[in-house]
Structures are given as C-alpha cells and as structure tokens.
Amino acid sequence: MASKSSYSTHISVQEAQKKMEHFCAYQERCHQEVYEKLRGMGMIQQAIDYITTHLIQENYLNEERFARGFARGKFRIKKWGKNRIVQELKRRNISAYNIKSALSEIEEEEYLSTLDELAQKRLAQIHEPNIQKRKKKLADYLLYRGWESSLVYAKLKELI
Template identity: 35%
Template sequence: MEYKKKKKEISVASALSKAMFICSRQEKCSYDIRKKLNDWEISSDDQDQIIQTLVEEKFLNEERYTNFYARDKFRFNRWGRIKIAHHLKQKQISEHLILDAIDQFDENEYNQNLHDILFSKIKTTKEKDPYQLRAKLFRFAQGRGFESQLSLKIINELISDTN
C-alpha cells in the first residue's frame, strides 16, 4: 500500500511571506519563485499577484539576479559565456539582460580563466598524441561553455608552449 503525504494547504498570504523569506536569503528570479509557488499549488492568478508584489517590494529583480548569477558562475564555477547564457535562458531571463550581464566580464580575466582551466586539464591528462590532446581539451572547453575560436587559440598556445 502506498502512502502519499498529503500536502498542507497554504494560503496566499503565507505563500507571499515564505517567498519573501526565500528572496531575502538568496537572490532568486521570478522563474524560481513561480516553480516554488507551483509546488505549493498556488493558483496562476495568485502566483502573478505574489510575483508582482515581490517585484514592487524589490525582493525580486531580474537584472540584479542575472548579474549575480553570471558573475558567480564565471568566477566560482569557471563557466564560459555560452553555458551561462544557456542556463539563464532556461530560467526565462530576457536576452538583453543576459547580454548585459555577460558583457560586464573583463576580457583579460575571461581569457585567463580559460587559460588556467585548460592548463590544469593538460596537467591531469595522460594523452600523449597531440591531436587527441587538442580534441580532449577542446571538448572540455566546450563543456565549460567557452567559445570555439577562443578555445582553439588558447589550446594551440598551450600545446606549442609545452612542446
């Protein structure tokens, strides 16, 4: 026999209060909050009203969220522009906000970041064949969301330096 835990009914006021608490603890976007409200089985109209209130009260700000998200994923996760943009699109962030956030990256720091992660990858890779090594490094850079041309340029520099 299966037992399903019955969800507690949650009022709109309580949902708003919980959402405010969540937003005060960590930067969120409206997509994240809408998912939570769906989990709490809040009606669509009430969801819209709660999100509107959160925006008016400055608990939610898509631009602020996008800038924090992009900066954190770049600095701490060492992701490239493509991966960051893809993840933000999945959260239904507008294209212009994504581009604004990504344009704030310092180009030298961005290139150095890719250089550093590829250099670390070379040290841990046992591949001897230079073509296989290039392919492995390229796939690694692509998985991290870095642009193809930049990846190839830095890979070629690193491989020519090690030979």
C-alpha cells in the same frame, strides 16, 4: 473540523507571500524559480501573479540582479564560459537584455586569463601520449564548460 493533512496543504496567500519573501531574501531568484515554487505550494494563477508582483515591487525579485549575480558566480566559481552562462540563463527564461547585462559583469582581461589558467591546469591532468587525442580532450573539456570555440582553438594552438 478539517483533518491535519488537509489543513496543512492549504496555505493562505499571505503565508505564501511571507515564505516567498524569505525564499528570495536568502538567495537571488529568477521569476521561473518563484513561479515553480508557488505552483508547488498549490497556488492558483491569480495568487501567483499577485505574489510575484508584490515581490518585484518590494525588490525581493529582480531578474537583472539575478542574471548579473548568476553570471559573476558561475564565471568566478565554476569557471564557466559565456556560452554556458547564456545557455543556463535562457533555460531560466531570462530576457536577452538581462543576459547582455549579465555578460557585461565579466571583464575581458579576467575572462581570457581564466581561460588560460583553466586550460593549463586541465592540460597538466591529461596524460595522453597522442597529441591529437590530447587536443581533443582539452577542447571537449573547455567547450563543455561553455568557452567560445574560437578562443578554445586559439588556446590549443598556443599550448600544444
């Protein structure tokens, strides 16, 4: 009889598949997250391929849906700009097509008004008497959050 610890480290493909169904149903996931989770479970490549294919066929895993939801969420909740969203999606190995599709979720008017709101809020928090330093601090903040440099510098001219 196998010891308790060695028994718990071996998981069947069916058990792993059920776990991954729950994992994907709880929150949208990208292929990379699923792959890493299965690797962490000690699954071999054939099992990973089989489970991933099953998840895609049963619509638990949809990279376009993930990318669209990711872009919407990071923009609306974290106020990220398109550059940061693209960078994070690329880090998750999302295809260029799906990245483009995800960015189409962001309305241009809402995008620009969010930038304005974010810039004004941050500017009010910067207590720096030197105008150049204030501009730099605001620009650094907005660029770090992934806003396009052309938009950031136009906003700086407008506000300061």
